Amino acid sequence: MPTLASIQALVFDPRCVSHHGDRSPHAGLNLSEGVSHAALVNVPSTQTALDLVEPGDAENSYLVHKLEGRTGIAGDRMPPSGDPLTEEEIAAIRDWINAGALNE
Numbered sequence: 539m540p541t542l543a544s545i546q547a548l549v550f551d552p553r554c555v556s557h558h559g560d561r562s563p564h565a566g567l568n569l570s571e572g573v574s575h576a577a578l579v580n581v582p583s584t585q586t587a588l589d590l591v592e593p594g595d596a597e598n599s600y601l602v603h604k605l606e607g608r609t610g611i612a613g614d615r616m617p618p619s620g621d622p623l624t625e626e627e628i629a630a631i632r633d634w635i636n637a638g639a640l641n642e
């Protein structure tokens with residue numbers, strides 16, 4: 539089962555913190571290690587009525603919508619440059635969310 543630590547190391551750090559990091563977090567979202575959980579879990583999106591991460595419910599977590607590039611998202615699919623996340627990377631994030639989005 540994926541953990542936040544594994545997602546941080548394999549996805550957030552290499553793919554996200556250049557845009558959503560300590561220095562200038564785009565849209566106020568800081569995905570840096572040690573703060574990503576507090577920035578995501580049960581936090582309302584600034585772009586929709588959904589929370590960024592709704593523990594236990596990946597389908598209604600705006601982070602998943604942005605990563606999958608769903609119709610109705612504000613702005614672009616994330617990440618905005620480079621290749622989209624792989625199906626495996628998104629599945630790991632979905633699994634972490636569905637398992638309760640624990641901070642471990």
